[in-house]
Amino acid sequence: MKYHILTFGCQMNVYDTNRLERFLASSGYEPAEGEEDSDLLVLNTCAIRDSAESRVYGTLGRLAHYKKENPKRQIAVMGCMAQKEGERIAKKAKVVDVVAGTHAIPLIPGMLSDAASGKGPQVNVSKSAEHLFDEPENVASLTEVNRYPVFSSIMQGCSKVCSFCVVPYTRGIEVCRPPEQVFQECTNLVERGYREVTLIGQNVDSYRYEEIDFADLLVRLSRIEGLERIRFTTSHPQDITPKLIDTVAELPNVCESFHFPLQAGSDRVLQAMKRGYTVEEYFTKLEYMDQVFGNRDEKPFAYGASTDIMVGFANETEEEFEQTLECVRRARWDSAFMFKYSKREKTAAYPWKDEVPEEVK
Known part of the structure; x- marks a missing residue:
């Protein structure tokens, strides 16, 4: 099984991508050369601005044809947008098999397995710190790029x-x-x-x-x-x-x-x-x-x-x-x-009127 990860956002997301790679490697996955030859496509997402979320949905639309070519190919969404949107991603983008929040990285291989076994889209946006700093047991033996x-x-x-x-x-x-x-x-x-x-x-x-x-x-x-x-x-x-x-x-x-x-x-x-x-x-x-x-x-x-x-x-x-x-x-x-400034849901400033025109910003 081969994977390809698209990473959006900050250095923390780059680190999370590297961490997921270790868990995937410990589960038998190998990095693909690109999107075309991957069995698993992962989007590691950002939610800091509205434009970042729009870009993710656009990318999911672009990747949809890979799923049509091979229905067994899996698509996962992880990161901050996954944490924020949760099930809404799976409902809006039917090609998505797994939605994993920021605290669920170690669980992604198991979620992929459940989705592949016919249990439907898997969503985990729990903020439990139980697995927050987990690493695979054989991480020391992995070869990093x-x-x-x-x-x-x-x-x-x-x-x-x-x-x-x-x-x-x-x-x-x-x-x-x-x-x-x-x-x-x-x-x-x-x-x-x-x-x-x-x-x-x-x-x-x-x-x-x-x-x-x-x-x-x-x-x-x-x-x-x-x-x-x-x-x-x-x-x-x-x-x-x-x-x-x-x-x-x-x-x-x-x-x-x-x-x-x-x-x-x-x-x-x-x-x-x-x-x-x-x-x-x-x-x-x-x-x-x-x-x-x-x-x-x-x-x-x-x-x-x-x-x-x-x-x-x-x-x-x-x-x-x-x-x-x-x-x-x-x-x-x-x-x-x-x-x-871009309004973000759940923040204290979200209900405030934003009267500065976009062209002025």
């Missing part, structure tokens, strides 16, 4: 519950992975030849497992022999602490690079977003990085800083947008991911 970059997930979900964001509803509240599991995964990756690992999570800075916080975790991982570079993403400004900044500065194999989204340059908009900080509080942390790593005006590559910016949220005015532009000039970020 030498991908770059390679990720290690240190947590799942987010507890910030920003008013615009669907992530807490698709990935659940924060659950942190035991540090020994992260350490072992990174060690295994180094043994397979990787020299750089990127730690990922919706908000890595809020990592805490018992008494171990994110800075403590970095110290532990930095001791892995052969691990030359450690990166991490994404950070929430509220949880970036002097301890974390100092720790990054002290550890030679942890990259001095922070992706911490401002989102907006207006305190009113930030409050409406429920971000938990003001513009000046954000810049206080950026200025502390200047003190620790060096001012980037004088030393351009002293450290890396990038951000996310959203426009058009909470009826953002032209004046408030100009405040965001002023923050761009002031912060001197190396890069920025920019988005226009």
Whole structure:
């Protein structure tokens, strides 16, 4: 049996795709060269914006002819959109055999087997953490494709519950992975030849497992022999602490690079977003990085800083947008991911009137 996976969205989805590959391999599947010669087609989906969901349904429509050519070929949908939409996907796209939410990755091989045995479309969108960090027993014997970059997930979900964001509803509240599991995964990756690992999570800075916080975790991982570079993403400004900044500065194999989204340059908009900080509080942390790593005006590559910016949220005015532009000039970020606000079901902001025209956004 051969599989082919189409991955949409963020680094967490890339990690989840790699994780599913390990479970499929342990169940006897092999990677196909492409869609045409696969027995199983998997869509790993994103739900952060409406356009991402539309793209998935469009892709399912495109893949439907494979099912007509071979009715035994299976199609599975996993990831955030699967978690959010659940049975609606199977009802809307009749070609789908399996819909697996963000917490059900280890169960997908069994769900595929049930669907193939005539039990109909299988749907699991439970948020139970029982299998959240499971790995197949023979994972150490699997041969991984030498991908770059390679990720290690240190947590799942987010507890910030920003008013615009669907992530807490698709990935659940924060659950942190035991540090020994992260350490072992990174060690295994180094043994397979990787020299750089990127730690990922919706908000890595809020990592805490018992008494171990994110800075403590970095110290532990930095001791892995052969691990030359450690990166991490994404950070929430509220949880970036002097301890974390100092720790990054002290550890030679942890990259001095922070992706911490401002989102907006207006305190009113930030409050409406429920971000938990003001513009000046954000810049206080950026200025502390200047003190620790060096001012980037004088030393351009002293450290890396990038951000996310959203426009058009909470009826953002032209004046408030100009405040965001002023923050761009002031912060001197190396890069920025920019988005226009898109309403998402279940979020606190979903019922609010969105009066900023699309052409203005």
